[in-house]
Amino acid sequence: MTEKKYTLTDHQSGTELELPCYDPTLGPSVLDISSLYGKLGVFTHDPGFGATSCCESNITFIDGEKGVLVYRGYPIEHLAEQSSFIEVCYLLLNGELPNADQLAEFDESIRTHTMINESLLRFFNGFHHNAHPMAMVTGVVASMSAFYHDSTDIRNPAHRDVFAHRMIAKIPTIAAAAYKHSLGQPFIYPRNELSYCGNLLNMFFSVPSADYEVNPIAEEALDLLFILHADHEQNCSTSTVRMAGSSGTNPYSAIAAGISALWGPAHGGANEAVINMLEQIGDASQISKYIAKAKDKNDPFRLMGFGHRVYKNYDPRAKIIQAMCHKVLQNMGQENAVLLELAQELEQIALKDEYFVEKNLYPNVDFYSGIIYRALGIPTSMFTVMFAIARTVGWVAHWAEMVADPTSRIGRPRQLYNGPGLRDYTAIFDR
DSSP states (O other), rough: EEEEEEEEEEETTTOEEEEEEEEEESOOOOOOOOTHHHOOOOOOOOOTEEEOOOOSSSEEEEETTTTTTOOOOOOEHHHHHHHHHHHHHHHHHHOOOOHHHHHHHHHHHHTTTOOOOHHHGGGGGGGGTTHHHHHHHHHHHGGGEEEEEEEEOOHHHHHHHHHHHHHHHHHHHHHHHHHHHHHHHOOOOOTTTTHHHHHHHHHOOTTTTTTOOOOHHHHHHHHHOOOOOOOOOOOOOHHHHHHHHHTTOOOHHHHHHHHHHHHHHHTTTTTHHHHHHHHOOGGGHHHHHHHHHHOTTTTTOOOBBOOSOOOOOOHHHHHHHHHHHHHHHHOOOSSHHHHHHHHHHHHHHHHHOOHHHHHHHOOOHHHHHHHHHHTTOOOGHHHHHHHHHHHHHHHHHHHHOOOHHHOOOOOOOOOOOSSSOSSSOOGGGGG
């Protein structure tokens, strides 16, 4: 990372301030304004942090203009085609792809840490039968520090590694328990001989009264979805994990904070909104009507799954996932083929419409992921939970990076205050 200098001049006072500017490996240069308030007495104002670098990170890079996503320097297309989710987990946590022995050791560690404490498992009985699964998952993850407090010294690298493995291994078990509780079915314990995604499918869909065989296409599709969702730079939930973790709180609380942020419909709930939208449109004959509604500023209808806060081009993950949609539907049955055909027709019409082209509203990963989840038999109420399972490794990697950074400070944004000016207190009888 090279450094250059920019000079900022206050034309009212004539004061000049030299600001360092850093050139990263990839992406735009970053102007260091940390001395701005101390030297000139002013803050910067950037609602939503759209042009603000909040940290230095080596994990993930996005080029929104070109539609590029890389994990530790590896293009998402390469990883999706050649890697596995467990290998991507190792990469995000450790910075390099593992050799065969390292991958085998890491995989075994994750497989053998999938059980959760029985007392923690009984927590689910305290939730109402129709509680949202995300509410259950958030509560149980936040409670994990009460059961695994032997590894919450955030300054101890060994503790951080134990936490990372435990969190990644146990989040599918917690998610499956939430799903089974919502169905009123008995909890299914994890099986060490199954793969990460195979184990999740078994815990979701097997019952004690019958044998269950994991469908390899379903397993492959889930593994791909998890790779694509594993990390996405400084998004809302990841930034929340970093913000919470910057206080020095235990790591389970930081991850629970990220899960809460992910629950928002503008973040992790988007794929569920896409399914609801497609069902609302109904069939291809209605697309033109709904395209017009989406362009009407006075109409609340919006095309879900189009556009992205960062991407101003086609989301690279959407291209990858579209092909998997066809493979899953061919293997798992055609009940959801109508939704896929409708989605593709909608995509083609929208991509040719000047309104959407001018606004760079291209399909994102949420546009197709919900169709795959639906085909796998996963209900819409669990879509965001599935996102949380995949994103956990990204949250853990960012948390670990932040904690290990000696320059890291507690997050403390400032504000543009526009409330009342200074005034005297008036006694209640004189008001």
